Amino acid sequence: MTAKNKAAVEKMQQTHRDWEEADYAGPCPVRDVLDRIGDRWSVMVVLRLSGGPIRFRALLRSVDGISQRMLTTTLRALERDGLVDRTVFDTRPPAVEYSLTPLGESLLDPLSLLAEWAMDHHEQILKARKNFDK
Amino acid sequence: MTAKNKAAVEKMQQTHRDWEEADYAGPCPVRDVLDRIGDRWSVMVVLRLSGGPIRFRALLRSVDGISQRMLTTTLRALERDGLVDRTVFDTRPPAVEYSLTPLGESLLDPLSLLAEWAMDHHEQILKARKNFDK
DNA sequence: CAGTATCCGGCTCGATACTG
DNA sequence: CAGTATCGAGCCGGATACTG
Numbered sequence: 001m002t003a004k005n006k007a008a009v010e011k012m013q014q015t016h017r018d019w020e021e022a023d024y025a026g027p028c029p030v031r032d033v034l035d036r037i038g039d040r041w042s043v044m045v046v047l048r049l050s051g052g053p054i055r056f057r058a059l060l061r062s063v064d065g066i067s068q069r070m071l072t073t074t075l076r077a078l079e080r081d082g083l084v085d086r087t088v089f090d091t092r093p094p095a096v097e098y099s100l101t102p103l104g105e106s107l108l109d110p111l112s113l114l115a116e117w118a119m120d121h122h123e124q125i126l127k128a129r130k131n132f133d134k
Numbered sequence: 135m136t137a138k139n140k141a142a143v144e145k146m147q148q149t150h151r152d153w154e155e156a157d158y159a160g161p162c163p164v165r166d167v168l169d170r171i172g173d174r175w176s177v178m179v180v181l182r183l184s185g186g187p188i189r190f191r192a193l194l195r196s197v198d199g200i201s202q203r204m205l206t207t208t209l210r211a212l213e214r215d216g217l218v219d220r221t222v223f224d225t226r227p228p229a230v231e232y233s234l235t236p237l238g239e240s241l242l243d244p245l246s247l248l249a250e251w252a253m254d255h256h257e258q259i260l261k262a263r264k265n266f267d268k
Numbered sequence: 269c270a271g272t273a274t275c276c277g278g279c280t281c282g283a284t285a286c287t288g
Numbered sequence: 289c290a291g292t293a294t295c296g297a298g299c300c301g302g303a304t305a306c307t308g
Contacts, residue, residue, distance in 0.1 A: 009184050009246050029256035030177070030249050036259075038172035040301075043164070050143050056270055067302055072271065082262025093269040094308085103258060110248040112143050115164050117244045122163035124237060125170075128216025174281080190290055201282055206291065227289040228288085 036081060041066055041074045043111060046100065049084065050108055053099040083107060170215060175200055175208045177245060180234065183218065184242055187233040217241060 037043055044063050048054065054062075060071050075098060078084040083104035089095040100108075171177055178197050182188065188196075194205050209232060212218040217238035223229040234242075 009181070009242055009249075029252045030181075032256060032259070033248070033252035034172070034177055038168070043168055047143070047164075060270095068271075069273095069303085070301060073301085080263055080266040081259045082266075083259075088270095091269095094271090096270060103255060103262070106255065107251065108143055110244065110251045113247050114167070114244040115143075117241065118163045118167035121237060121240065122166065125166070125215045128237070129214055132214040132216075194290095202291075203283085203293095204281065207281090222290095225289095228291090230290060 036077065037107075037111075039074070039077075041070055042078060045071070045074050045078065046083065046104060046107060046111065047115075049098060049100045049104065053087075053097045056096050056098070059098065078104070170211065171241075171245075173208070173211075175204055176212060179205070179208050179212065180217065180238060180241060180245065181249075183232060183234045183238065187221075187231045190230050190232070193232065212238070 037046075041063065044066070045059065048059060048062050056071070056075075059075075060066065060068060063071065066074075075084060075086070079086050082101055085099050085101050087097045087099070089097070171180075175197065178200070179193065182193060182196050190205070190209075193209075194200065194202060197205065200208075209218060209220070213220050216235055219233050219235050221231045221233070223231070
């Protein structure tokens with residue numbers, strides 16, 4: 001582990017301890033963010049939105065396997081947290097465009113690193129699983 | 135977004151497209167890793183383990199709110215994926231130590247960045263929520 | 269097109285009790 | 289101490305039908 005990571009981990013642990021001791025009303029930030037992006041679809045949606053503004057129906061098609069209901073729910077949650085912007089065009093039929101806010105864009109930073117880790121180590125993980133299962 | 139991130143995002147998107155087109159047997163790596171660390175406890179456990187080897191009972195105490203069942207389940211899943219090592223000492227009463235494997239250590243890298251993002255932007259998220267709810 | 273409404277099956281997870 | 293076994297509530301999320 002690099003020195004930079006070590007510092008980050010320590011910061012994270014310290015924050016977690018502080019949260020426990022101080023008995024805050026709100027949730028631990030790490031827990032909170034993890035709960036948000038840890039669901040089945042959020043990351044995939046954010047990923048698609050990183051390509052620029054896109055309409056509801058197009059998103060529905062491009063995020064593989066997602067239902068209409070879950071796309072709506074996911075987008076609403078992301079909008080609520082200030083990660084996504086929703087723009088309604090008053091046309092017939094109605095058009096709605098979704099895009100990342102600057103806050104949402106900033107999330108691409110850690111997310112892309114995580115995705116890279118996933119891609120770089122996926123083989124190793126699959127191997128470990130196969131070995132464990134026998 | 136920095137050029138480095140842009141490249142990472144594009145790599146992620148490309149990988150995702152490849153996966154869809156190729157109809158692989160296995161899951162998309164990003165989905166797969168997200169499913170694994172996206173659960174309620176994995177990240178918190180990995181975080182605790184970053185402090186060095188620790189025994190089951192100590193982990194149970196230090197990961198706030200986790201049940202015995204979920205700690206066992208979570209540790210087993212992490213072990214299966216090759217992120218965690220389990221060492222049994224043949225004493226009375228028995229002692230078991232858990233620690234991160236090199237692969238697990240490498241996960242601290244993206245995880246710490248994500249945690250930092252969470253801590254740095256939590257306030258902004260809470261504000262966005264409050265504003266959205268009214 | 270972009271949603272909302274309703275229904276409901278499955279799976280996660282917590283509580284509790286028990287074992288080597 | 290370090291687990292496993294069993295049960296059951298809750299909620300996540302899919303399917304389907306309907307609306308402005």
